[in-house]
Amino acid sequence: MHEVLRATSSSQLFEATTAPYVVLDTHFRIQGVNPAYLAATGRTRQELLGAFMFDAFPDAPRDATATGVRNLTASLEQVLRYKSAHDMGIQRYDIPDSGVPGAFRRKAWTPVNSPLSDADGRVVGALHHVEDVTAVHDVLSGAHRGDAGDAVPQAPLVQRVLLALNHYEQAIKAAADGSMSSRDFTPPTGAQAEPRGSARRDTLWHEIVHAAEGNRAGDCAAAVCAVATQHLPRIDAAVISLHGGALLPVQLAVSSSWGRRAEELHFLTGEGPALTAFRTGKPVLVSDLGQFGPAGARWPLFTEAAGGLGVGAAFAYPLRSSTTPVGTLTLYRKRGATPGEPPADAQALAEIAAHVLLADQDYEIIDQIRSTADEDDLNVAAGVVAAARGMSVADALAWLHTTARAQGRTVGDLARFLLMNRP
Template sequence: MRKPQIDYAAVFRALPGMVALLTPELVYADANDDFVRLSGRTREQLVGRYIFDVFPENPNDPAAAGMRETETSMLRTVDTGERDTMALLRYDIEDPARPGHWQEHYWSPVNAPILGSDGKVALIAHRVEEVTDLIRAFGGPGGDNRARALEAELYNRARELQEVNERLRAAHAREREVALALQAAMLPPPGPTGTHRAAVRYQPAVGALNVCGDWYDLVDMPGGSLAVAVGDVVGNGLAAACVMGQLRSALSGATRLAGSPAQALDALDLYARSVEGAESTTVVTTFIDWDSHTITYSCAGHPPPALMHPDGTVIFLDQATDPPLGARPERAPRPQARMSFTEGSILVLYTDGLIERRDEDIDTGLARLADSLAHHRHTAPEALADALLTDLLPPAGNTDDTALIVLRL
């Protein structure tokens, strides 16, 4: 069956209810048919004009505040990049056929951001529910009092909803701050790695709720070898950050006692089955032997580490991949594989936020990582880590956390 061709401009104009698009300067960019019809203005009278030139406030009503409240809501949407729901609003509109005559309207507006490619607000979607007829339905004997009572009730309910939304936003922001502080405390800079320079990065997700459970770790092993690992807990928020801390500590301890990466992940899998929220966590760990110039690795459902040779050739360590932690009904030994490296190579471990995008195959993200590594192959680890984040993450930030380790071998 052929995919239908959609005319989105026609869809916008046919949307039920009043919807207009405005620039961040509050200038009309477009309006749908219902907005044109119910506002009593033609599209030509709207597009390209400042909103309050088209709809000035009623000068005959000293208590009028519709313009001020609408402007405040729209500018808040531009500043925060978040949807803003306004309380029930009385906004008188001048009759275009009778200058000086004002018609009473009751609107329930919502302002939503439309982001541009740079992540900034490019347009405001201004949707209005026209409830004037509902207010007027309370006419007749005593109707004025009932209409005022209904108006006051709707206004108070909308105000309560707006206050609840503001409290929720504040609570989410506090949770994000606590989770970020917890992650920062548990993800310190790497210790000395001898002559092998390492760079680590943790890039939080954008949005008040999207702090996740990504982590990294570098462990000095008995005999002088080095273990490097990254992991990703399913979920977000403070709970995921707490689970992350438990798993990171458990893997760090298991790594010091285990004889191989597979054994370390076996021990972590056993521990994760007793930790609520740890199921389906992904993790990859590598043991680096400087004497034999080999990397032994094991992967539990995680994107494969990238090994870049000095000539810019990139190989993904994907020969020891197994399901995430706790995914099997019964435990089974984890696989592991070994890869040789030459001095001066670069090892990169990362979480899926660096490469995965919802609208593309993971191989596309891996190819993008390989291209970026090859392009910056002569760059030192610290600068290379920054270059990878710049090349691979969206300019407006990602909806998933990103943990990254860059190690020169």
């Protein structure tokens, strides 16, 4: 297996995300599969690893109209040839029923295929992402009166909203069935404990969809932040950050430049409510940052810096996949407002934000996986360079960055080149 494919399939983010992913080589053999994909298809890792994609997932032999294999093959060949991602829209692709030999389950998916390249820019494989949107496909097929075997074209924003809504509805159903643990669907506490029915959550969803429609960037995460500041009382800024294997989390959406600066203080000081929420997997609700004074402060560096920026309160919520936190939603209140608990709907909005984040990962995860792989390769390469050149690891890192800039390549690509070509 190529080193790039191995790094991608062993990435912590690849394993942790609830978005289903498969790593394919250039011959369309399965070289990596994450738990979410196994759950979506009802297959085991042993069945799929090393298998030819279309042996594992053939067209239903009794369906003369099946186009799943043909369409996916064309998409993957386009990705390998043109080195660019391809969004297939909504596709009908029935899969074998592992519980009934010879039977197939009716399925519709939203496949997104993206190239994986080595240090020299050669495509060495593809990252295949699908989401099960069978129920949504049935509704759209009826609305458009189209053939159930045809793809239903959708604007990218509409598709992403539908994917997010699909995640959300699955979580609500799991909670109602009792199959979701309290860690996955945290009930409100304290001032948030007033009844919150599905009607209120639906209202928040409508507000998010409306905000997304007016967002030129077509970013559902940005719509969540906009709704937080417009519809939650006394919230002055909202930030959604994705945490992965990289040193610095990525801010996926911010409602204002002031909110961005407040969020950045976490990563400048290495502490604060958002980082604590992510590390513990529990909400961190601080209604008055002034209660933590310089002596014995909980986050002394963050508190001092946030006070200088005018932050009065911060409410941080972990955004969870089915197995682990993958990001945070942090709501900020400016100093001067009367201290108080977070708004009653803040927890509900955080639950929705988690599903928006997971639905958006088909557009974000490739960069994050590459960033994680770069981090690992860079650390190993720095150790090799330090030993070979008789310098400290810090100096070796500086040498790698300088050399990468001089050669016009990324530092991750340079690190992989050195590792593949070292004696």
